[in-house]
Amino acid sequence: GRPAPGGRDRRRAWAELLRLPALFTVPGDALAGAAAAGVRPNARTLLAIGSSVCLYEAGMALNDWADRAEDAAERPHRPIPSGRIRPAAAFTAACALTGAGLALAARAGRPALTVAAPLAATVWAYDLTLKHTPAGPAAMAGARALDLLLGAAATGGSTREALPSAVLLGTHTLAVTTVSRQETQGGSSLAPLAALATTGLLTRLVTRRGHRARPSAGPDRSRTSHGGTRRPGPDATG
Template identity: 75%
Template structure:
């Protein structure tokens, strides 16, 4: 008798579970934090990026594990309810990714680990309980802000770099808060007030990103270089505004599930130009350009795998 061949893992299902296109929005958190800290990215920054990626993917796997019953009713095509990925495998992946993320943060130094621990706690708390409460968007915003601070803690010595990066973390958290609030209605649609609030948030952030940074970020910089930095920052901030605002406007005019999902997808994609603008605002144009390069990669993969 011929034994049937054992099927290997469904790679496309795992790519959907882990939201592969959204993964490109993660390194920019750490790079923006490193830029805001005033330090120069190095090996510890790379370790922090690895930690951030692991913790993000832990959150993606844990999210679908926690939502498997709800997805069975609303999104049966998702990897867990469709049977393409076993729930136990998703939970194991979340656990392994969390452990790997904390281990990499420890290698990046004690300050980085001190940020990674509450970041991991925020990820698990959000997915296992806070997501369905009014505190859900704030918890997700806190996780993104901590992710940026992880880059600052890994790149600069002591706690002062974390304090320097706090304003950038607040801007990133504000964007995340707005996107997460919209995402709570992506399967049902609803009131136009939430996408309108997200639209207003994108406008306010664009203004703040376009403002010239403080003297610490530009001290000692020649005037032509400052002018070039201003132009780069303004251009990237405009890209952020277009990416984030247009789908929010459409969702506000017609808050259907389809347009609400597009608003969420646009908000996720807009994270990359936001991170790049934060790098430029901190006086790190090279890091800003490096971050911008991640945007077309995310768009390319989003054509094959859903970003939400």
């Protein structure tokens, strides 16, 4: 049947609150974590992606709930200050999405839940407390790094191999977030430049590490084509 009056507007308001178009960027971290762990994506990777999506959307709803007073003054067109979504509904959605994200991570296994729990805590801490403090960029960086590790933990059951990539992603996020904050608030450029330099250094180190770990191409010349061991020295002639 036809939707109830205002139904389309409510759906549009929720899509705006949850930033639905940005969802396409979310699975990349979990897939990168699986790749960094050296494991082919599997069903648990899909659970990690689902968990990541839920926690991301929880952060979007919680962000607008936490900023509702500021938005009322500066962005009155946003869903909550415009009255299209009630604050209690946004907060309830954030809680429900967080629970769903943790449940999906638990389905992927204990290692995934071990990463998803601090990721959820970081999302809530950022939105409620840290966003407008000097610790905000670090919290954002930690969330991105944990998101990558979530994919590794769910797919392969371990985060060890993915740690360098997570550090690299976190450092890059820290640099970008710090630069963005400096552009809007002003101040010394030393911190963002240092973060960008660190990102470049870590990129080089991780790349060199991956190159060294890659097995050499070509046949193993210590063996014959029939699988026997080649003896040192010239071949004996009969």
